[in-house]
Amino acid sequence: MLEVRNLTIRAGAEPLVKDLSLSLAEGSLTCLIGPSGCGKSSVIKWLAGVLAPELTAQGRATIDGVLARFPHHDIAYQPQQDALFPWLTTVENAALGLEIGGMDRRAARARVTELLPIFGLEEHEDSFPDQLSGGMRQRAAFLRTIVQDTPVLLLDEPFSALDAVTRLRLQDWLLERLAERPRAVLMVTHDLYEATQMADRVLVMTGGPGRIVADIPIPTPIGARSETALAGTRSTLKRMLLKDTS
Amino acid sequence: MTRIKHLFPAFVLLAAFLGLWEGYVALTGAPALVLPAPSDVVNGLRVEWDDIARHTLATLGVAVVGFSLSVAFAFIVSVVLHFSGWLRRGLMPLLVASQTVPIVALAPLMVLWFGFGLLPKVLLVILVTFFPMVVSLTAGYASLPRAFRDQLVSMGATRWSVFRRATLPSARTQFFSGLRISATYAIVATIFAEYAGARRGLGIYILAAKNNFRADLVLSAVLVSACLTLALLSVIAGIERITGRRYRRGAHA
Numbered sequence: 001m002l003e004v005r006n007l008t009i010r011a012g013a014e015p016l017v018k019d020l021s022l023s024l025a026e027g028s029l030t031c032l033i034g035p036s037g038c039g040k041s042s043v044i045k046w047l048a049g050v051l052a053p054e055l056t057a058q059g060r061a062t063i064d065g066v067l068a069r070f071p072h073h074d075i076a077y078q079p080q081q082d083a084l085f086p087w088l089t090t091v092e093n094a095a096l097g098l099e100i101g102g103m104d105r106r107a108a109r110a111r112v113t114e115l116l117p118i119f120g121l122e123e124h125e126d127s128f129p130d131q132l133s134g135g136m137r138q139r140a141a142f143l144r145t146i147v148q149d150t151p152v153l154l155l156d157e158p159f160s161a162l163d164a165v166t167r168l169r170l171q172d173w174l175l176e177r178l179a180e181r182p183r184a185v186l187m188v189t190h191d192l193y194e195a196t197q198m199a200d201r202v203l204v205m206t207g208g209p210g211r212i213v214a215d216i217p218i219p220t221p222i223g224a225r226s227e228t229a230l231a232g233t234r235s236t237l238k239r240m241l242l243k244d245t246s
Numbered sequence: 247m248t249r250i251k252h253l254f255p256a257f258v259l260l261a262a263f264l265g266l267w268e269g270y271v272a273l274t275g276a277p278a279l280v281l282p283a284p285s286d287v288v289n290g291l292r293v294e295w296d297d298i299a300r301h302t303l304a305t306l307g308v309a310v311v312g313f314s315l316s317v318a319f320a321f322i323v324s325v326v327l328h329f330s331g332w333l334r335r336g337l338m339p340l341l342v343a344s345q346t347v348p349i350v351a352l353a354p355l356m357v358l359w360f361g362f363g364l365l366p367k368v369l370l371v372i373l374v375t376f377f378p379m380v381v382s383l384t385a386g387y388a389s390l391p392r393a394f395r396d397q398l399v400s401m402g403a404t405r406w407s408v409f410r411r412a413t414l415p416s417a418r419t420q421f422f423s424g425l426r427i428s429a430t431y432a433i434v435a436t437i438f439a440e441y442a443g444a445r446r447g448l449g450i451y452i453l454a455a456k457n458n459f460r461a462d463l464v465l466s467a468v469l470v471s472a473c474l475t476l477a478l479l480s481v482i483a484g485i486e487r488i489t490g491r492r493y494r495r496g497a498h499a
Contacts, residue, residue, distance in 0.1 A: 050396035077400035083393040087415050087492045096411070100401045128492065148401070 001026045001184040002047075002068075002075075002152050007059030009042050009051070009210075016042055016055065017210040022203060024152065027182035029175075031195035034205030035241065040188045041080070043210075044154045046070065047186070048077035063152070073101065076150040080157045082141035084129040090140050091116075091125050097148040112147055118177070119143045135166040139173075146177060155187040159194065171198055175222060192237050196230045198222075204240050214240055282462035287469060290462035297451070298463075302470050304446035305436050308364065309474070312371025313432040317425065319372060320379035327380070328387050328409065338384070341377060349373045350435065353442035367439035367447075374435035375428035382424025386417025418493050422486045429478045433471050 002024040009017040017039035024030055032040050045051045047061070049071030061068045068074075076097065084093045091112050098108035116122040119139045129137055138158065145153060158174075159167045175198060178185060189195050195202045196218060204214040216237065220229045264284045270276070271283040278286055291298065327334040349370070356366035387409075394412045403411065440449025448467045455463035 045396070048396070048400040050399050071400050071402050073402060075400075077397075079393050079396055079400075081393045083391075083397040085394060085412065085415070096398070097401045100398065100403045100407060100411075 001064065002186075003062045004043075004047070005060045005062075007043065007046065007057065007061075009039060009046060009055055009057045011055055015209040020059075020205075020211055022186075022212060024184035024186055026151065026184050028200040029178065029185040029187060029198055030201045030203060031199035032186060032188045032203045032205060033190065033192065033195050033237070033241070034210065035207050036190075038205045038207035039210030040205055041156055044077070044156050044186060044188050047075060048154050050077070072152075074150050075152040075154060076145045076148040077154040078141055078145040078156065078158055080160060082129075082137045082161075084137055084140055084144075086129050089126045089128055090121055090132070090143075093129070094140055094143040094147060097144055101148065112143065115143060115147060120173075133166075134162050135170060138162060138166075138170060142170075142174065142177070146181075149181075151183055153183050153185045155185065157188050157190065160190065167194075174198070192234055192241070196234050196237070197225055202233075202237060204237065279459050279461060282465060286462040287465040290460070291466040291469065294463055294466065298448075298466060298470060301446055301448050301451040301467070302474065304444075305433065305440065305448040305471070306474060308367045308439070308447065309371060309432045309436040309478070311364070312368040312436065313375055313429065313478075315368065316372040316375040316428065316432075317379060320376050320383065320424075320428075323376075324380050324383035324387070325409075327384055328413070329405065334384070341380065345377055350438040353439050356439065357443035362443050362445060366442075367436060367444065370439040371432055371435045374431045378427040378431070379421070379424040382420045382427070383417055386420030387413050389420065390416045415493060418490065422482065425482050426479060429482055430475055432478065433475045437471055 003021075004023070005021050007017060007020040008015055020039075020043060022030070022032075032043065034040050042051060042055060046057050046059075047070055049069075051057055061070070063072065063074050071077075085096075088096075091109050094112040094115075095105070095108040098111060099105055103111070113125060116125060119142065121136060121139060121143065124132060124136060124140075129140070132140065138161075142158070145155075159170060162170065171194060187198070199218055202214075202216045202218065203212050204216065205211065206213050216233060218225075218230070218233055268283050268285060271281060282290070327337060352373070353366075353370055356370055360366040360369065390413045394416070395408055398408045398412055436447065437449040437452070440447035441453060442449075444450045448471050452464050452467045455461075455467065
């Protein structure tokens with residue numbers, strides 16, 4: 001689905017990420033984990049077409065074999081903060097991507113309204129972000145991302161600002177949404193538990209400069225992912241991350 | 247009720263100031279030619295109301311036309327500067343430097359160049375009120391959180407779409423701050439322009455009252471000009487309140 005080859009991101013002359021290659025398959029959720037500052041978010045921002053202006057990137061990416069430039073209409077991006085506009089209601093916020101994509105405003109908002117019950121926001125159609133709880137805000141942000149119906153989703157630490165209980169609930173909820181409509185998902189996270197619980201593959205990045213040092217598949221089906229079943233994988237990942245940051 | 251409670255200390259201090267002034271004039275017997283008592287000012291306003299009202303309307307007309315054009319012009323310039331980094335880097339230092347020129351001192355030249363009509367007065371109001379609005383708007387545009395911009399760009403939004411959907415709404419608070427600052431200058435600038443040369447207006451009325459040694463009428467006109475500025479500020483506050491229910495929500499995510 002999405003292939004990245006030899007991506008190098010520089011801050012001035014200094015490489016932040018060097019010769020990084022990865023691929024995302026349709027219907028798979030790939031987690032990118034690594035220490036702070038290793039360039040995980042920069043990789044995802046490059047793919048979203050929003051790399052910080054002080055950074056430069058060189059590399060090649062294809063979507064279904066066709067050379068891609070970013071931002072790309074097949075990719076939806078969800079940043080670390082929910083980035084809901086405070087002056088827009090839930091529906092108006094969630095319909096932004098569709099409207100920018102060229103859909104008529106009324107049709108876009110009708111499409112979003114149809115999906116509100118699935119996202120648990122049916123009673124908050126006209127609420128503003130400051131009237132929503134942290135979990136509801138994040139669900140509204142997911143709605144804005146998912147309603148664009150793109151085959152590729154980029155999620156930059158989507159659960160990092162949530163409390164533990166809301167995070168667990170939303171992780172399960174997101175997996176259900178993805179099961180309904182399989183896509184290629186790349187998710188950046190710091191959380192080993194989250195990565196092993198949700199992903200089909202975990203890519204481990206190291207810093208200075210950032211590169212992928214391990215590609216660990218998680219063959220256990222989502223429904224059978226108990227502490228025991230994942231203990232070995234988590235232990236391996238923990239060792240790798242600690243080794244890199246020691 | 248809350249509003250009255252909020253304004254109460256200001257009313258008390260104002261009443262105390264006017265009381266002291268009235269008492270000082272009564273006790274010292276200061277001549278009305280030099281320092282009229284507040285009661286003389288109010289009395290002058292009452293007696294001369296028809297004349298003052300006629301001049302007030304002329305001042306208000308110039309101020310409203312000049313200020314409205316200034317708002318429109320400032321908005322257009324701010325948008326152009328926003329989209330052209332080259333122009334912004336070139337023009338902003340010049341705009342800042344232009345503020346070192348005492349613009350009101352240009353009033354006589356305006357009359358020399360453009361005569362006694364509406365144009366020189368309107369131009370002076372624009373020159374005085376334009377800068378705070380441009381600065382406020384450009385600062386407002388720059389305050390757009392990066393995450394908002396990134397979200398729209400990742401969706402394929404054009405620069406204009408980002409501006410319309412996020413940059414402009416984000417600048418709303420700063421825009422109204424600039425508008426309030428400029429509004430306080432608008433009436434003062436009009437009166438200055440009228441001082442330099444006009445057939446009608448509070449500026450020319452003040453000049454005539456001064457020449458007739460009527461300090462009470464000078465202060466009456468000053469009182470009216472202060473009320474005009476307060477009225478202009480109230481209108482702006484009203485517009486901000488009516489149009490901004492959704493924008494008063496948490497500033498940024």
